[in-house]
Amino acid sequence: MxxxxxxxxxxxxxxxxxxxxxxxxxxxxxxxxxxxxxxxxxxxxxxxxxxxxxxSGNTATAGGECAVTVNSDDKMTFDTKEINVKSSCKDFTITLKHTGTMPKAGMGHNMVITKASDKDGVMADGSAAGAEKDYLKPDDARVIATTKLIGGGESDTITFPVSKLAKGESYAFFCSFPGHASLMTGKVNLVD
Ligand SMILES: [Cu+2]
Structure with missing residues (x-):
């Protein structure tokens, strides 16, 4: 089959x-x-x-059930469109890798998680905050979790409490580097 x-x-x-x-x-x-x-x-x-x-899928790379590794590259892509977070996990860990070679200034990537309804506002404020703030408004309360902005060859790992995600709410992940989220975005699902 x-x-x-x-x-x-x-x-x-x-x-x-x-x-x-x-x-x-x-x-x-x-x-x-x-x-x-x-x-x-x-x-x-x-x-x-x-x-x-x-x-299978997006938990294949490393870390077991409560962790995921996502790769990004010089072509402005994440290699996954959905991240499934098990509700049984106390904390969830995301490792973002940049497998490209371009520097952060030209092809920087981060992974920001917000409610889907907050995404556009966080991106707009991030863009306004500019490169020196890594394209995120400092202490933006709408940001549930974010990696730092990384360039080619770099990686960053973050861990956040799964209790920050609520059943029935829609969540998104995206790169806040201006223009990137048209390609670099996906869904975060809280699953059993
Ligand atoms: Cu990016």
């Missing part, structure tokens, strides 16, 4: 790559397709759950 799904995904990719006018971007869709397959398998099959979960 898993192989079958992967084949379908691969075939769809090939078809869309051949059929479309626009240039294909094989690496990213393929990675997304395999992550989706692994996630579906983990949900569907209890007997498979442990290995599939270990191989």
């Amino acid at each position: 898993k192989t079958y799904l992967a084949l379908i995904a691969a075939t769809a990719l090939v078809l869309s790559a051949c059929g479309g006018e626009k240039p294909a971007e094989p690496a990213k869709p393929a990675a997304e397709a395999s992550a989706n397959t692994a996630t579906a398998t983990a949900t569907a099959s209890a007997s498979d759950a442990a290995p599939a979960a270990a191989a």
Whole structure:
């Protein structure tokens, strides 16, 4: 079943790559397709759950259930669109890595977590605060957690109490470097 799904995904990719006018971007869709397959398998099959979960999605990189590693790069992307925070975790740890080579001044990234409804305001105030404040208003109470702004080759790790997230609320993560959040954003989900 898993192989079958992967084949379908691969075939769809090939078809869309051949059929479309626009240039294909094989690496990213393929990675997304395999992550989706692994996630579906983990949900569907209890007997498979442990290995599939270990191989899947955004908690694969390091740190167990209450931590995640997210990579960013010189192309203004995060390598995940969703971060699942287990409600059973007391604290949650996020490591942000910048796998590119460009300096912070030109391609700096951070990871800021806010309520989805606060995102635009935090970004606007961050942009106004400017580079010397790492594009965040100092002591912005709307910011639930944030890494520092990092450049190529750097990383930063933060830990925040899961009690800061409430069931039923929508949360976002994004990079507050001006212009980046159009690509560099995703959802933070509080899950059981
Ligand atoms: Cu950025």
